[in-house]
Amino acid sequence: MIGGVLESLYGLFGEWWIIPRLIEMFVVVSIIIGFISVAAMFLIWWERKISAHIQVRFGPMRVGGWHGWAQSIADGIKLLLKEDIIPARADRPIFILAPMVVFASALAAYVVIPFGPGLIVQDLNIGILYIIAISSLAVLGIIMAGWSSNNKYAALGALRSAAQAVSYEIPLIISLLGPLLIVGSLSMTKIVEAQYVPFILVQPLAFLIYFTCAVAETNRLPFDIPEAESELVAGFHVEYSGMRFAIFFMAEYANMFVVCAIATTVFLGGWKGPLLPPVAWFLIKTFFLLFVMMWLRWTLTRTRVDQLMNVAWKVLLPLAFVNLGITGLVMLLYPVG
Amino acid sequence: MTAEEILQQIQSRFSEEIRTAEVRRGEACLTIKGDRHFEICRFVKEELGYDYLNCLSGVDWPADEEMEVVYAVSSLKRPGKILLRVRVPRKEPFLLSVVPLWRTADWHEREAFDLFGIRFENHPDLRRILLPEDWIGYPLRKDYQDERFIAYPWDDRKPGGVPRPTSA
Amino acid sequence: MTTVNLQLQQIKERAAETMEEMWVNMGPQHPSTHGVLRLLIKLDGEVVRECIPYMGYMHRCHEKIGENRSYVQIIPYTDRLDYLASMYNNWAYCLGCERLMEIQIPERAEYLRIIIGELQRIASHLIWLGTFGLDLGNFTIFMWCFREREMVLDLFEAVSGQRINYSFMRIGGLALDVPEGWLADVKAFLAWLKPRFAEYDRLSTDNVIWQKRIQGVGILKPEDAISYAASGPMLRGSGIQWDLRRDDPYGIYDRFDFDIPIGTSGDVWDRFWVRRREMEESVKIVEQGLRDIPPGPVLAPVAKKLRAPVGDIYSRVESPRGELGHYLIADGSEKPYRYKVRAPTFVNLSALPVMLPGCLVADAVAVLGSIDIVLCEVDR
Numbered sequence: 001m002i003g004g005v006l007e008s009l010y011g012l013f014g015e016w017w018i019i020p021r022l023i024e025m026f027v028v029v030s031i032i033i034g035f036i037s038v039a040a041m042f043l044i045w046w047e048r049k050i051s052a053h054i055q056v057r058f059g060p061m062r063v064g065g066w067h068g069w070a071q072s073i074a075d076g077i078k079l080l081l082k083e084d085i086i087p088a089r090a091d092r093p094i095f096i097l098a099p100m101v102v103f104a105s106a107l108a109a110y111v112v113i114p115f116g117p118g119l120i121v122q123d124l125n126i127g128i129l130y131i132i133a134i135s136s137l138a139v140l141g142i143i144m145a146g147w148s149s150n151n152k153y154a155a156l157g158a159l160r161s162a163a164q165a166v167s168y169e170i171p172l173i174i175s176l177l178g179p180l181l182i183v184g185s186l187s188m189t190k191i192v193e194a195q196y197v198p199f200i201l202v203q204p205l206a207f208l209i210y211f212t213c214a215v216a217e218t219n220r221l222p223f224d225i226p227e228a229e230s231e232l233v234a235g236f237h238v239e240y241s242g243m244r245f246a247i248f249f250m251a252e253y254a255n256m257f258v259v260c261a262i263a264t265t266v267f268l269g270g271w272k273g274p275l276l277p278p279v280a281w282f283l284i285k286t287f288f289l290l291f292v293m294m295w296l297r298w299t300l301t302r303t304r305v306d307q308l309m310n311v312a313w314k315v316l317l318p319l320a321f322v323n324l325g326i327t328g329l330v331m332l333l334y335p336v337g
Numbered sequence: 338m339t340a341e342e343i344l345q346q347i348q349s350r351f352s353e354e355i356r357t358a359e360v361r362r363g364e365a366c367l368t369i370k371g372d373r374h375f376e377i378c379r380f381v382k383e384e385l386g387y388d389y390l391n392c393l394s395g396v397d398w399p400a401d402e403e404m405e406v407v408y409a410v411s412s413l414k415r416p417g418k419i420l421l422r423v424r425v426p427r428k429e430p431f432l433l434s435v436v437p438l439w440r441t442a443d444w445h446e447r448e449a450f451d452l453f454g455i456r457f458e459n460h461p462d463l464r465r466i467l468l469p470e471d472w473i474g475y476p477l478r479k480d481y482q483d484e485r486f487i488a489y490p491w492d493d494r495k496p497g498g499v500p501r502p503t504s505a
Numbered sequence: 506m507t508t509v510n511l512q513l514q515q516i517k518e519r520a521a522e523t524m525e526e527m528w529v530n531m532g533p534q535h536p537s538t539h540g541v542l543r544l545l546i547k548l549d550g551e552v553v554r555e556c557i558p559y560m561g562y563m564h565r566c567h568e569k570i571g572e573n574r575s576y577v578q579i580i581p582y583t584d585r586l587d588y589l590a591s592m593y594n595n596w597a598y599c600l601g602c603e604r605l606m607e608i609q610i611p612e613r614a615e616y617l618r619i620i621i622g623e624l625q626r627i628a629s630h631l632i633w634l635g636t637f638g639l640d641l642g643n644f645t646i647f648m649w650c651f652r653e654r655e656m657v658l659d660l661f662e663a664v665s666g667q668r669i670n671y672s673f674m675r676i677g678g679l680a681l682d683v684p685e686g687w688l689a690d691v692k693a694f695l696a697w698l699k700p701r702f703a704e705y706d707r708l709s710t711d712n713v714i715w716q717k718r719i720q721g722v723g724i725l726k727p728e729d730a731i732s733y734a735a736s737g738p739m740l741r742g743s744g745i746q747w748d749l750r751r752d753d754p755y756g757i758y759d760r761f762d763f764d765i766p767i768g769t770s771g772d773v774w775d776r777f778w779v780r781r782r783e784m785e786e787s788v789k790i791v792e793q794g795l796r797d798i799p800p801g802p803v804l805a806p807v808a809k810k811l812r813a814p815v816g817d818i819y820s821r822v823e824s825p826r827g828e829l830g831h832y833l834i835a836d837g838s839e840k841p842y843r844y845k846v847r848a849p850t851f852v853n854l855s856a857l858p859v860m861l862p863g864c865l866v867a868d869a870v871a872v873l874g875s876i877d878i879v880l881c882e883v884d885r
Contacts, residue, residue, distance in 0.1 A: 055648035152529050156551070156866070221642060222714055231870050233535060301714045302642025304867045305551055362604070362818070390734050392819055392847040394832045407832060409819040409847075413731065413740075413747045420819060441734035444855040452568070467561035467884060476566050 028121055032110045040253040041072035047294050054298045082242035087150060090239065094148035099240070099247040101141030106254035108134045113261045114188045116271045116278035127188035128180065131262060132173055135217070138255065139165040142226065142236050145248075149239035157235025160305060161226035164216060167312035168223075172213035174320035178206040178327040179266050192270030200267040205323045207267045209316050211289070214259035216308070218252065220293055222300040223308060260289040340365040340417050343385060351377050356424070364418045371425040375433040378408065378421070382438045387412045387419055390435070393445035395453035397427070397478045404430045404455055425455070434460040452477040526554060533562050537640050537870045540880030542854075546861075546869065553869050556861040558854060563884040571844035576602050576676060576811045579844065584670035586846065587882040589632050592625040592661065593824045595674035600755055601820035601831035602676045605813045610805050614678035615757045616798040620691065621664070621673070622756075623787040623794070627698070628657035629825035630780045630787075633877045637777065638709060640874035641718055646708045653701055656694050663687055676811060678804035688795055695788055702785060710781070719773040723860040723872030726771060733856040736849050737827025738779045739876060743771035749823035760797075761790050773868075773875040780877070812839055819847075826850050826877050848882040 010020050045060065049067065052059025064070025086095055112127040114120040124130050139162060146158020180186065182202065183194040200207045216223035227235030237248045264270060264285040271278030273285075303311070343365040344358055354377065356368040369377060381387050387410045396405040401424075408421040425432050434457035435442045446457040447466040454475035457463055465472060474481055529546045532538040541562035547555040567586065571579050583598045584591040596618055603610060635650030658668045664683050665673040673680050709715050725735065730743040740747055748765045750758040766782035768775025813835035821830040827849030834843040853876050860872050 051644070055645050056652055057648060152527060156529075156548075160551075224642070225867070231537065231867050298645050299708070300643070301638070301709075301712055301718060302867070303714055304718055304865060306865065307714075307717060361816070364819075366817075388731055391821065391828065392830050392832055392845070394843070394845040394847075396834060396843045407817075407819075409830070409832065413745060413752075418819075420817070439734065440729075440732045441852055441855060444851065452566075465561075467564040469561070476569055477572075481569075 029107075032107060032121070036107065036110065036254045036257075037250065039257055040250040041076060043253045043256065043290065044075075044249070045069060045072045046290075047297075050291065050294045051298045054295075076246065079246040080243055084243065085241045087239050089150045091148035091150065094144050095239075096244075098141050098145035098148060099244045099251070101144060102138050103141075103247050103251045103254070105134050105137035105141065106251045106258060109255075109258045112188050113258070114192055114265060114270055115282050117189075119271075119279060120189060123187055123189045126186045128176065128186050128191070128262070128266070131258070132169070132176075135255065135258060136165070136169060138251070145240070146236040149236070151239050153232045153234075154236050154238050157226045157232045157238070160232075161219065161236060163305075164219075164223065164226060164308060164312075167309055168213045168216040168316075171209055171312060171316035171320040172217065174317070174324055175206045175209035175213065176262075176266060178203045178323050181324075181327050181331055188265055188270075191266055192272065195269045195272065198267060198269035198272075203267065203323070203327070205319060206327075207263070209320050209323070210263060210267070211292075212316060213312075214263065215293060215296065216312070218255045218259055218293075220256070221297040222303050224297075224302060225305055225308060256290060256293060257286065260286045260293070263289055339363075340419075343417055343419060346385060347377065347380065350380060363416075364420050366420040366422070368422040368424060371423050371432055374421075374423045375435065378410075378435050378438055381410055381419060381421070386415060387417075388439070389413055390439035390441050390445075391418075393435075393442055393449065395449035395455050395477065396422075397453060398424075399427065399479050402427045404453060406432060406449060406455060408435070430455040431458060432456070433458050434463075436460055451475075454478065531869075537873065538880075539636065539874070539878050542873075542878065542880055542883070544857075544869075544873070546866075548866065551865045551867075553861050553864045553866065556858050556869070558857055560854075560880065560883050563880055565885070567846065567885040568844050572841060575839040576813065576841065579841075580674065580676075581670065581672045584672055585881060586848065586885065587824065587826065587829075587850070587879045588669055589879055590625050590629040590825045591669060591671050592621050592673060593629075593822070594829065595672065596622055596756075597820070597822040597824060597829045598831055599674045599676050600822060601818060601833055602811070602813065604820050605816065605818045605833055605835055606676070606811065608677050608805055608807060610678045611802045612799050613682075613801040614803040614805075616794050617679055617683060617803060618674065619756055619758065619761070620688075620791050620794040620798070621661070623790045624657050624660060624691070626787045626825045627784050627791075628654045630784050631657075633780060633825075634705065634709070634777075637871075637874045637877075640870045641715065643708065643712075643715070646705060649701075649705065649708070653698055656697070660687070660690060660694060663690070675804060677807040678802070680804075682803045688798065691791065692795055695791060699785075699788060702781075705781070710778075716774070718867075719777060719871055719875070721770070721772050721774075722868045723773045723864060723875060724771050725856060725860055729856065729859055730771065733852070733859070735827070735853050735856050737823065737825070737853070737877075738776050738783065739827060739853045739856070741765065741779045742768040742776035742875075744769055744775075749821060749828060753821070755820075755822055761793050763790050773871050776875040810839055812837060813841070817843075821847070824849055826879065826882075827853055846882075846885060848885060850876065850878045851883045851885075854878055854883055 010017055013020055048059045060068030060071035062068055063074045086092060109131050111121045112124050112130055142161045143158045146154040179199045183191050185191065219226050227237065237245060240248060264282060268285045271282040273281035340360045340363050344360060347367065348355060348358060351373065354369045354373050356370065358367045389411050390408060391411055392409040394407045396407060398405060403424045404427050406423045410419045410421060423432065432455060434446055436446065443461065444466060446460055447463060449455045450457060450463050451465045451467050452475055464470065526547055526549050529548050530543065531546050532543040533541040538544065543559040545557040545559065546553055567582060570582055580595060580598060583594040586594050631650040631654040635647035638646035661671055662668050664681065664687060665671040725739065725743050727743045727745055730740050730745060744767055746765050746767045751765060763786045766779050766786065768779050815835055815837045817832070817834040819830055819832045821828050828847065829849050830847030832845040832847065833841050836842040857873065857876065861869055864872060
C-alpha cells in the first residue's frame with residue numbers, strides 16, 4: 001500500500017522522477033546507518049556485560065544509571081571528539097580510505113537482510129550471492145589498513161587476515177549451497193518462505209560449518225589471529241585511533257550482525273515464529289546467535305595460524321563438500337514437488 | 338663427594354694456582370690466580386662433574402688493587418658445592434670466558450662486564466646488558482662516581498677524590 | 506671491540522637481510538612481554554628465525570643501592586625485585602643474612618615463613634596462569650585466577666598491612682606474629698581454592714585448542730636446561746627432578762611431605778603443567794604447616810645494629826620462579842661489601858634464544874609466557 005502511495009507521488013514529479021528516488025535512497029540509507037549504529041552500540045555494551053559476567057565481574061555500571069546502558073554512547077562521543085592521528089610515514093589516502101571500505105561493505109550487506117515479510121530494502125533475486133560478494137570486500141579494507149599503516153605488526157595482521165578470509169570463504173559458501181539447493185533460489189525472501197521447518201534440522205552439518213566459518217570471517221576469538229593483541233598488539237588497526245578506530249570497531253559488530261542474520265535467514269527460518277511479530281522473531285534468533293559468538297569468544301583460546309588453515313582446508317572444506325554431495329544426491333533421488 | 342674431597346682433588350692438580358682453600362658450611366671455597374682458571378673450571382665441570390653454574394659475580398677490591406670473579410658451582414646429581422674466587426689485577430681485568438663450559442655464563446659475564454668492566458676473552462657477544470650501550474664507567478666499582486648518585490652522609494666508605502672513569 | 510663498533514656491525518648485518526626476512530621489534534611496549542622487555546625477532550613470514558633479547562629498561566642498580574644500605578635496610582628493596590613474590594624475596598634475603606650471621610630463628614617463625622612462602626607461591630603461579638592465558642588469548646582465566654590471588658593478597662594484607670611490597674620478614678624471623686584467627690582464614694581459603702583447580706582445568710587443560718597450542722612448542726632439552734642453569738619449573742619441565750626445597754633444604758622444608766611434579770619433553774605444555782600441579786603441592790605444604798605450627802615467639806633476639814662477621818656466602822632458595830640466590834660478602838661493617846642477586850628469571854630468560862628459532866610468532870608469545878619472567882627482577 002505504501003509502495004502504491006509512493007508511486008503516485010513520484011508521478012507528480014514527471015520527468016524529474018530522479019529527485020524523489022534520491023530522497024528515498026537517502027532516507028533508507030540513513031535508517032540502515034542508524035540501525036547499524038544503535039545495534040553496534042548495543043552489541044558492544046552487551047558484549048561487555050556478557051564478558052564481565054563470565055569473568056566474575058560487573059562490567060560498566062555507572063554511565064546512564066541502569067547497568068551502565070549509556071556506556072557505549074559515552075565511548076562513541078569520546079572517540080568522535082578525539083584527536084585524529086595519522087602516522088607521518090603512513091600512506092595517507094589509503095589510510096583514510098581503509099575504514100570506509102570496511103564499513104561500506106558491512107553497510108551494503110544490510111540491503112538484502114529480510115527483517116520481516118516485506119521488510120527488506122531490496123529483495124534481489126541474487127540476494128545471498130550479493131551478500132557474500134559484498135562482505136568479501138571487507139578484506140580489501142583490512143589489507144589497505146595494514147599496508148598503509150607502514151607498521152610491521154599491521155602488515156602481519158593484514159597478511160593473516162587475507163589468508164584467513166580466503167581460506168574460510170570457500171567452506172562458508174559451499175556450506176550455504178546445501179540449503180540453497182533445497183530452496184532453488186538465491187533470494188533471501190524465498191529462502192525464508194521455503195522453510196516449513198528450519199533448515200538447521202535438515203542441514204545441521206551445514207549450519208555448524210557455516211557458523212564456524214562465520215566466526216572466522218568476522219575475526220572473532222578463537223579465530224581472531226588478524227588482530228591477536230597478545231601477538232600483534234592489535235593487528236591491522238594498530239595505528240588507528242579516534243573515529244577511524246571506532247569505524248573499524250563498528251564495522252566488526254555490523255559484520256557480526258550480518259553473518260548471524262544470514263544464519264537466521266538460511267538456517268533458523270528467518271522471521272517465522274508463533275505469537276510474536278516477525279521482526280521480533282528475526283531479532284531474537286539473530287541476537288541468540290550473537291550471544292553464542294560472544295560466549296565462544298570469552299571461553300576459548302586463540303588458535304594458531306597453521307592450525308587455523310588446517311581446520312579450514314582439511315576439515316571444514318571436505319565436510320562441506322560431503323554435505324553438498326549428500327544433499328544433491330537426496331534431491332536427485334527424492335525430488336520435491 | 339664431600340667438600341673436603343673436592344678440595345683435595347683440585348689441590349692435588351693445581352696446587353700452585355691456589356691462594357686459599359677452606360671448607361665452610363659444606364662448601365669448598367677456593368681463591369685462585371687468574372692464569373689457569375679456565376683449566377680449573379674445566380676440571381671442575383668435566384672431571385668432577387659439577388655442571389651447574391649457579392652464579393657468577395664480580396667483586397671489586399680496590400684495597401688489593403684486584404678484581405674478583407666468583408663462580409658458585411654445583412651439580413644436580415651430586416652433593417657438594419664449590420665457590421671459586423678468581424683474582425685478576427684491577428688495572429687489566431682480563432679473564433678467559435667460561436661460556437664454552439657453561440652457557441649460562443653468557444649473560445652473567447655480560448653483566449659483570451657491564452657493571453665491573455671485567456673483560457672476558459673469547460666471549461661470543463660481550464656487550465653491555467643492563468645499562469645503555471653508551472654508558473660511561475662501571476657502576477659497581479667502589480670508586481665509581483656519578484653526580485646523580487648521592488651517598489648517605491654516614492657512609493664510611495665514601496670514595497672521595499677518585500676521578501670518574503671516562504671511557505668504556 | 507668497543508660496543509659502538511659492535512652495534513655498527515650488527516646494523517650492517519641487518520641491512521644485508523633478504524627480502525623474505527624482516528626484523529620485528531617486540532617490545533619494550535608490547536602487551537605480551539610482561540613488562541619492558543625488548544625482543545628483536547627475525548621473522549621469515551610467520552616463523553621466528555632468531556631472537557635477541559634486550560633488557561635493562563628498569564635497571565636501577567639494585568646491588569649498588571644494597572651496598573650503601575645496612576643489612577636491615579635492604580629488606581624493602583628486595584620486595585621490588587620480584588614484585589609478584591615479594592614474600593619469597595624477603596625470605597631469600599633474610600635467610601642469606603641469617604646464614605651469614607649464624608642466627609637461629611624461632612620454630613614458629615620457621616612455620617609461618619613456610620606457610621606464607623607457599624601461599625606466595627600459589628599467588629605467583631595463579632598470576633602466571635592468568636597472564637599465560639592472556640598470552641594464548643584466553644581472557645577469562647585471567648580474571649578467574651585474579652579472584653583467588655586477591656584472596657591471598659587479603660591474607661597478606663592482614664599480616665603485613667601491605668598488598669604487594671610486604672617487607673614482612675626480618676633477619677631473625679618475622680616482623681610480627683600473625684593476627685588472631687588468621688590461620689583459620691588460611692584454612693578457609695585453602696578449602697575454597699582446592700575445587701577451583703578443576704575450574705581452571707575446564708578452561709585451560711581440558712580445552713583442545715589450549716592443548717594444541719602449547720604441546721611440542723618451545724622445547725628446552727634437559728642438557729640445554731643444565732647448561733643454561735635453568736631453574737624452577739623451567740628445569741622441572743625439562744624432566745629433571747630438582748627442587749631446592751627437597752634437594753638443598755632450607756628452613757624446615759625437610760619436615761614436609763610433598764611431591765615434585767616434573768615434565769617429560771620440556772615443551773611449553775610441560776612447564777604449564779608443572780606449575781599447575783605445583784599449586785596443589787603448595788596447598789599440601791600449607792595444610793601440613795597449619796597442622797603442626799607451634800606457639801612461641803617469631804623473632805630471634807638480634808642486635809639492633811646487625812654486623813656480619815667477615816666472610817662470604819652464596820645462599821639459594823627455590824622461589825616460585827626458580828633458584829633465587831644471594832651472594833653476600835661481609836667486611837665486618839653494618840653494610841654488605843658486595844650484594845649480588847642471582848635472579849632466576851634473568852638466568853631462565855637467557856635460554857630464550859635457543860627455544861625460539863622455528864616457532865611461529867604466536868608460539869613465541871607462549872614460550873616467553875612459559876618462562877614466567879618478571880622484568881623488575883631481570884633488570885634489577
